[in-house]
Amino acid sequence: MQKLVEKKIWRRAKYICLELLELLKRYYFVLIGLFFLHRALHIAPYSSISLTSKIYLFMLALICFTVYKDIRHDVKLIPFLLICTVFFLFIFYINKHGYGFWGKMLRWQIKKDIIVNLNPIFSSIPFNDGSFARVYKSETLTWFFRMVYNNGFVLPVLLALYRSALIMDLKKMLRYTLSAHVLQIFLITPFYLTFHLQEVWYVLGQPDGLARHLSSKAAAGITLNCFPSMHTSICFAMFLLALRERNKIFKFIFGFFCLSVIYSTLYLEIHWVIDIIAGMILAYVTVKLSDFILDKTKILFEKPLNIFYYKNRKPIYVNNYYLYTMKN
Structure with a gap:
């Protein structure tokens, strides 16, 4: 008993x-x-x-x-955690050492002869300085846009990656990463090595919108590489991908943050209007390129992922009757 x-x-x-x-x-x-x-x-x-x-x-x-409806239930937990750990180690490595690499590129760039100086051209184009974005200014707005600009180069990508990891969607993680710095750094570097364009406030002799208190020598180097705007290209790429998400709350708040970063570059007199347009075009191209890469590499990883990553997924082979009869 x-x-x-x-x-x-x-x-x-x-x-x-x-x-x-x-x-x-x-x-x-x-x-x-x-x-x-x-x-x-x-x-x-x-x-x-x-x-x-x-x-x-x-x-x-x-x-x-905001992740409940987007969680993947067809993924094995342990393989995902292993892949996710390696993935974020790579991301954190880039985040830690990326600025050092960027600084080396800037120092190398300053020593070279720039092919095209866009400063006089861009400053002569009407409304290209984004003055319409500064019709109304206040201390609160300035504080807000400084905050979003200072966090708008990395934070939008990290937030999107964290959410993709929470829903256990490896493909979204790869798409966000490729559409951000990984592909954009290669696409944008030729522009920075070809065109010399500095920030709006520096060219027009205005106070620094970010109040960085730079010396004249430091300002000359820090204000380089405006065309295209990489703040814009990063945030607009994240915005385009966020539009594909199903959760409306995430789309609205995250989209507002991304667009605020883009607007802040005009409000703070960092980028020219043409920089913004070029950055948006670059973002669109990068998103489409990442779609293309993931689509073409899908076949290479489909079989091992079906075996080790997905739950109870077996490849389905369907005979094409017409192709079969044509061969015979």
Whole structure:
């Protein structure tokens, strides 16, 4: 009798554990979102912590609560976590060393003879300085646009990648990454090596919109590489891909953030209007190029992914009757 009772207790405990595990598998994003929300609320009262860090944590919490309908349930957890770990190690390596590489390229670029100087050309084009974006200015707007601009080169990509990882969608992770710095750095470098164009405020002799307090020598180097605007190309590429997402809340808030970064480049007198247009064209081309690359490489990775990555997915082969009869 005692053994029977123990067996029932064991079965009940096992059932409860399995149910809890199933709930965790289905709603893990809620726990992660609550963690970020708790951290954001915890640091909110401390003035010593930057507002950027606080907003960043709130945005991480937000994207966690928008993933439910997009979660992939056909993916094996362990293989995904292994691939995801390697993937983010690569991303963090780029994030850590990318600026150093960019600085070396700038120093090398300054030593070279630039083929085309666009400063006098762009400054002579009517409305190209984006003055219409500064018809109304205020301290609050200036603070807001400085914040989004300073975080608009990397943060939109990281937020999109974090959300794609939460929904366990490796293809989206690759698409966001390729459409951002990975492909754009190769496409945009020839323009930067060919055209000399500096920021609007520097060319027009206005105060620095970002209030960086640069020396004349530092300003001459920092304000290079405006055509096309890479802030624009990165954010507009993320915006185009975000439009493909199903969650309306994520699309609206993330899209607003991306477009705010683009607008900030005009408001703060960083980029010319033509820079913005060129950056948007570059973003569109990059997104289409990433689509093309992923589509063409799909066949190469389909078989190993079906075996090790996806759950119970077997390749289906359909005979084409017409092709078969033509061969015979």
